[in-house]
Amino acid sequence: MDRDPKEEDSVGDLSFEAESPLEPPTELLERLPSYDYLLQRGNRQVFFPPSEALGRPPEPPSWSSILEHRVPVITEAVAREALLSFVNSRCCYGRAAASDLIIQELRQQTLCRVRGWQGTMDVGRGRVWTVQPLSNHSVDGPQRGTSPKLWDIQVQVPAMFQEDTRKSQVPHSSLVKDCHKCYGRGRYKCSSCHGSGMVRCPACSGAKRKARPPRRCPLCSGSGRRRCSVCSGSGSKACATCRGERKLVHFVQLVTTWRNSLFEFVSEPHLNCPRELLGKAKGENLFKDENSAVYPIVDFPLQEISLASRRGIQEHSAAVASRGRILQQRQTIELVPLTEVHYSYQGKASVYYVYGTDHQVYAVDYPERYCCGCTIV
DSSP states (O other), X not given: OOOOHHHHHTSBOOTTSOSSOOOOOGGGSOOOOOOSSEEEETTEXXXXXXXXXXXXXXXXXXXXXXXXXXXXXXXXXXXXXXXXXXXXXXXXXXXXXXXXOEEEXXXXXXXXXXXXXXXXXXXXXXXXXXXXXXXXXXXXXXXXXXXXXXXXXXXXXXSTTOOEEEEEEOTTOOEEEEOTTTTTOSEEEOTTTTTSSEEEOTTTTTOSEETTTTXXXXXXXXXXXXXXXXXXXXXXXXXXXXXXXXXXXXXXEEEEEEEEEEEEEEOOOSSOSOHHHHHHSXXXXXXXXXXXXXXXXXXXXXXXXXXXXXXXXXHHHHHHTTTOXXXXXXXXXXXXXXXXXXXXXXXXXXXXXXXXXXXXXXXXXXXXXXXXXXXXX
């Protein structure tokens, strides 16, 4: 198949390169107007948020009136019912012991748990150069105005305290350049036929004739060559990077990440129930504060709660100060009931614990078990 020499010259020999978009050389890209709070990290630029002054802290609540509310203490009947429910959920625990054991004493304690949530537009806002083939749509470039600072770009915020990552184009940041992969030609030589448009006939392997029976190869009509199926005989393929458009639109992509962090502290239990269980237990809300910025709890009757609140807020602020913006904070105090149940069964004394407002049970020494390997929680 004869080919036009001019067409041959216009097609780049890129058969040895991967047919996928590549990052453009940095020398192709122009510098956009500078931004504030800039930190260079390799090829990615991260912009820190402007600091915001906090307002005056609110007056602390009257803890005496709030603490008048107490989680109801449990009775022996409730303690036994909780144990029976726990036993029924375990395949190898016998019900007889839970029904017949003798409850001797209930030791009760109400714990306080402070929790703090922080919804953060985290890791600053990053910008990265992104490319796409030039199409018929208009190009939003610097001729339409100066690109806004990254922290001034309006981004749809997801539901608070939910993590998410979203990407969007920075206004007026588009630049049109020749495709760096095909050098603006739009096509490159086919790697299968090396630009000829023809390949060796697979039926006769280029011999032009079939050995058995001796005759001319019917698939290639005796030519020994077949049209290349990869490029349909054209000898070239459209550039995978620009999709044959010859030009690319380079634009700055805004990468916004929302993260949620949590701190949690449970007051010191005087009973021997594992503390990690109490962190997961359901409690009854005593106090809640939610705003763009919350302040440490002060003058709480349990000093350890006030100290934990201050420590958690300081750690949150320090972690985010250099990399993002805090959107919303929430702080709660919950009451978590804990009861240590002393009982005897067949002359042996032991204990189990009922914790949380939903009466979960921790019974490490339950006397009637039929197999091993159960995890007791």
